[in-house]
Amino acid sequence: MFNYLLGEAYRVLRKKSMYIYFGSFALLYLLLVFIRSGMGNEATQIKQDAETLAAFFPAVVGGYLFAAFYTDDLNAKNLTTLIGFGLGKTKIIIAKLIMVIIFGVLIFALIPVFMWAAFSVFNGAVPLEAFSTLYAWALKALLEAIAFSAVSAIIVYGLQRATFGMVTYLLLSLGVIGQLLAALFSWDLINSIAPNLSEHLMSGITIRIILGMLVGEPLILPIVEYLIYVAIAVALSVLAFKKKELEF
């Protein structure tokens, strides 16, 4: 599996569109910061930016990673190569998630540094304490990107259609499915049987993790919930992949 991880890293690092995509977003952000420079209250502004952007990062950053690692394989019919070479389906699924985690950690670790640096260049020094807020939101976005990738992988391997997988990921990461479920859980009937189910949706779980880190609320339970969420998604992906024959 290590060779496979190396190969995937080799491939994605040579994907020119990745540099163009993230480079474009970085430039846009620099432009935004430049336009707003000198308006004062930088510490609050950077935190607000982080909060606003974090809502879209799972879709914008995670979406690209999901496409690069999951749907590229389908478009290139690479799964036939991997399976034909004797790589197990479970290994493929786990390796993909590992790659999303590795690249996600790298990118989400850089984003707060970049935001802080951009603010500092155009607005003078920004208090270092802003970092903790930036990293908290980046971590939330990272956790969601990983979890949504794991869930969307069920569609990718079950249906083996790149478009369906990508649409599922975007619906999850933009909160469409979460909001629909939250609305459903708020019905009296469901609420009376299982109250506060919305807290156990991914957005609720990650918020509880962030609050745990920032203000000391209990951390263990949301982390365990998160891990169960991902583990079930991986298990379902494996089941779906093993039941489905490769199409080409």
Place this chain on the structure above:
Amino acid sequence: MTILLQTQELTKKYGDFTALNAVSLTLNQGDIYGLVGRNGAGKTTFFKCVMGLAKPTGGKIKISASRKVTDVAMRGKNAEATLNAAGAEATLNAAGATSHAKREQAATSRAKGEQTSPHALSVARRQIGFMISPAFFSYLNPKQNLEYLRTIKGIHDKGEVKRLLKLVGLEDVKKPFKAFSLGMKQRLGIAAAMLGNPPIVVLDEPINGLDPQGIADIRAVIQRENAERGTTFIISSHILSELDLVATRFGFIEQGNLVQEITHTKLHEHTKKSLIVDVNDGQKALVALKSRFAEMLVATEAVAAGSRLIIESHLDQPEVIAKTLIDDGVELYRLSPQETTLEEYFMRLIGGKQDV
């Protein structure tokens, strides 16, 4: 003769449709095996089953390839596969047997030194390079695509990619795969299949979309790899005349059934060109012809109205042959060329259906 790949009663059904019906095929070391069949005959399904891309409904697959050429350093699981394959065979029983029957079969196989788990078969599959509809990452150039595969396969020799790109004529191509012509895609697919010098290479319709020069180039690559590195090939095509130029053995598949396995030599015995000469006196005609053409290849057989001579040489001199016979007083009833083409032979084999 060493058997590298063998299927026994390999069957694949999709619902009520039988794509493969008890196909028992043997691939010997050094073969260039041509799997011939019409579109939809079951060639690709056969490869899918062998490569683990489709689950057989029944039958057995046995892979017992061992790496002969070891100029490519392998590590990890690849090395394990090489060792396993050298001393044991990997067998998958997909016959849908009961648990008890499966256990019994596993015990028997173990006693024979075979490894029966699907994992062992997966490891053994690493001895096979394959190309089934060439598809690569669209944004990577040929070198990068092969480097990706080289990394995944754990092949240490970095020169391998360069060697293969040169072999298929893509060494100077820098553009991404998405800008490739169909012929270039086929070439890259063939290079990928041969990456790491696997003992068996499976090529599904490798000459599809190639121009005549491309077909000749690919033919030369296959023959060279077979001769110089001992690579065994199994190649499918619905273009029999092209396979005829490269294959040493053939398997004819029709509607999921392997109709016949035959060597190149035997096949050509069925498809020779000849002149059919019907005369009143076969012996007299034979003497006349031998006195005129001492080295003539001719056989006689009795027919209703006299004798028939089947002449397999001097096919370009029918008028001289006719004159010789008439001058010697032989009554000539018929003189006509006869040729069974490979296509005609195949048609007869499958019952006269077209499309090959």
